[in-house]
Amino acid sequence: MAKPATNKPPLTAARLWQLVTERAPGRGGNALRVAAACTTTVLVGETWQVPDIAVPALVTMALWQKDRVTNVLAGLAVNILFGVIILMMFGLMHLTLDHPMGLVIATAVLSFGFFFLGSASKLKPVAYMLGLVVVYTMIAIGNVPFGELATRALLYADLFILVPGAVMVCLAPFICPSPKTILTRTLAHHLRLSAALLRNPEDEQTCDQAEALLRDGTKGMMMSLKMAGLEKLWRKQDLASLQQAIPRSIGVLALAHAAACEATDASDTYPDAPESLIETLLEMADIFQSGGYPTDIGQPPVPYTSPALAQIAALLPDFTKPIEDESSEKAKSKPSSSGFFALDAWTNPEHVRFAVKGTAAVMLSYFIFKILNWDGIHTCIITCFIVALPTMGEMISKLTLRISGALVGGALGILSIIFVMPHLTNIAAFLALIFAGSLLAAWVKSGDERIAYAGFQIGLAFFLSDLKDYGPTSDMTTARDRIIGILLGNFITYAVFTSFWPSSAYDKIRDKVSAALKALQAQFNASSVQDELQQAAAVQSALAHAERMIEFASVEPIHLRANMDELASYQAITSQISCLTEDGLIPARRPAASAQLASLDKVVS
Structure with missing residues (x-):
């Protein structure tokens, strides 16, 4: 029997640093593309003089995807959806303008709706981004003295989504890889990691990487395959071969992990993996890395005393050879559609409770914001949509990531205002600064899901600190107030979610x-x-x-x-x-x- 996988302890500082600095395949390229997209959004906003350009930049970072097809579809979908919401908000504007109580009720209803959609539908995390923009716009409308400015504010709110959506649709096809390329590179990574396990079974870091990659399953690869099919650029035979390879890559990696564990436990009696098997895996990986897929794969000889190695070798000849009865297999494996809402959306009270707690956090932040009459801390309301999580364990485990990310991003913003902004003489230098800050945030966000949250918080604090008006800013008061707002929003959300209907993991x-x-x-x-x-x-x-x-x-x-x-x-x-x-x-x-x-x-x- 294979050696049991050890349960990872809660994240320590050393483990967090390892995750931050880990050079996973594709991480650097994705971070560069996210930074380029955020910078382009800022450039468009500066050119059109879109107010609060930090919000569109933040939406771009939140919605940007790895491949060009998903980006285009997401950009189009979010703009269509938000167009419908804008029409709804025109009606709400007439009901709430000069009616403070009506504004409060509308804000609460909208917050509840978006939090409910984020919990009980497939719209998350888009629901939270839409809620952030809509509620922020409602509050901004409440601060204007007459209807013409309110209408203008609503149109600017449309730009908050239109600009990121347009950047995703127009820029992604040129800088993002095809979903087929992402899929083949992922398959290559599975095979290379399998070969590394067989060659150095005692390498704990490689074993940890294999376990993490196994836990990802096939969802990401199957989504890349689906997006590749929508491109209409690839032959059906090629996509069928890649579909065959997806579960087999998981099987090879799982068997390699089992063989590595056995070799570690019985190093004296367990046979070494034959070099021919390792070389075959590496040759297949090279072909996948180049964008193709291997065919006519020979079965390398392996020791009969190692059933795990023998099973790996048995999987290779048909690695990319589609099954004969393809139609029946697809009918058997095709998952049933669950619809837009979760199956328990209308029966599980947790969805309603989550929406109530999220709404309470937003409204409490709103009342503090209004009572203090402190415009600079409006970020506390934005933060509530970003940091809400369903269970106490998730809230607590990510609290450190939230606070540390906000402090790092805020420190970057303030230091850049002190040491960099005074020396900026043109828009190119300003955009270079935005690109550098975005790159750091995107690098962390593109890492392990345990730290991705901190990357988003870095981007949140950095954008809200350095993007106030048009061009470079020297106002440190704004950066200070917005960071205080972020920390306040974190505290309020944590307090509400852990005090009322606390849901334990x-x-x-x-x-x-x-x-x-x-x-x-x-x-x-x-x-x-x-x-x-x-x-x-x-x-x-x-x-x-x-x-x-x-x-x-x-x-x-x-x-x-x-x-x-x-x-x-x-x-x-x-x-x-x-x-x-x-x-x-x-x-x-x-x-x-x-x-x-x-x-x-x-x-x-």
């Missing part, structure tokens, strides 16, 4: 573990190798959700953790599932793994 662990066990049972019941590999990838994705919930629960307040009697058991179960899904891919070990699965089902049920 621990309560969701059982469902996540049950989903992983269900996927594992489907893997063992698979009728074909391809279906088995697809189900194994589904197990990895379900495991990722379960492990994250365990991680969130472990950082909740001590009085809550005192009632988490089964937390250690859940950690052990996820480790066993991780082993069983790898053992289930090896025919010789499947009967024993199936028996262990039955015992786990009894424990969880």
Whole structure:
């Protein structure tokens, strides 16, 4: 049996720094493209003199995608959606102008609606960005003295989405790779990491990278395949071959991880991976990296004493060869559409409670903003839409990322005002500064999901500090006030979400573990190798959700953790599932793994 995967402890400073500096494939290129898009948005805003250009720059960073097709579709969709919202807001404007109570009610209703959509629909995270812009616009309209300025403010709000959307549609086709290119590079990374595991099985860093990549499953790759199909530039045969390779790349990596764990445990008796197998994997990776896919792959000889290595070799000949009965397999594996709303959108009270808490945080921030009559801290309202999270564990685990990101971004903004802004003489130099700040934020945001949140906060604080009027600013008061607003919004959101209907991550662990066990049972019941590999990838994705919930629960307040009697058991179960899904891919070990699965089902049920 493979060595159990160790559960990661809560993030430490050393672990955070490792994630920040990690050079994952494609991370640098994506960060450069995000920075270029944000800079282009600022350039358009400066040219058109769009007020509060920090908001469009922030929306660009939030919505930018890795490939050109998704960017174009997202840019078009968000503009169409926001166009409908603008029409709705024209009606609201006439009802709320010169009616403060009407403005308060409209702000509360809109906040509730966007938070509900963010929790119970497929619109997230777009729902939060739309809510941010709409509510901010409503508040801005409430501050103008007469209708003509209010109408102008509403039209400017349309630019807050129109400019980022236009940048995504016009710029992405020129600077972003094709989704097919992203897919083939991802497949190459799977194979290279598998070869690295087989060559150096005792390298802990490589094993950690393999576990993290396995937990990603096939969702991202399948989405790239779908977007590649929409491009209409590639042959159906090529896309079918890549579709065949997606689950097999997961299977090869999982088996390589199992072989590496066994080699570490029994270094004296376990045979070394043959060089021919490693070279085959690397040659396949090179072909995928160049944008193609390998064909006529020979099965390299491996020792019969290593079932994991033998199974890797057995997967290679058909790695990119589509199955014969393609139509029946697609019909079997095609997921049923769940619709726009979640299945429990109208029955689960958690969605309503989340929307109520989010609305309470927004309105509390709004009242503090109005009572203090401190215009500079309006960022507290914006922040509420960005930092709201459903469980206490998520709120607490990401609180450090929020605060540290805001402080880093704010420090960058203030230092640039002191040392850089006075020396800027033209728009090019100003845009270079914006590009540098955006690049740092985008680099962090493009990293592991555990730190991506901090990257967005860096961008939030930096943009709101340095983008006030048109061109370079020397007003440090604005930067100070906006950073205070960000910190205030963080505190208010945290206080509201942890005080009213506090939702513990621990309560969701059982469902996540049950989903992983269900996927594992489907893997063992698979009728074909391809279906088995697809189900194994589904197990990895379900495991990722379960492990994250365990991680969130472990950082909740001590009085809550005192009632988490089964937390250690859940950690052990996820480790066993991780082993069983790898053992289930090896025919010789499947009967024993199936028996262990039955015992786990009894424990969880």
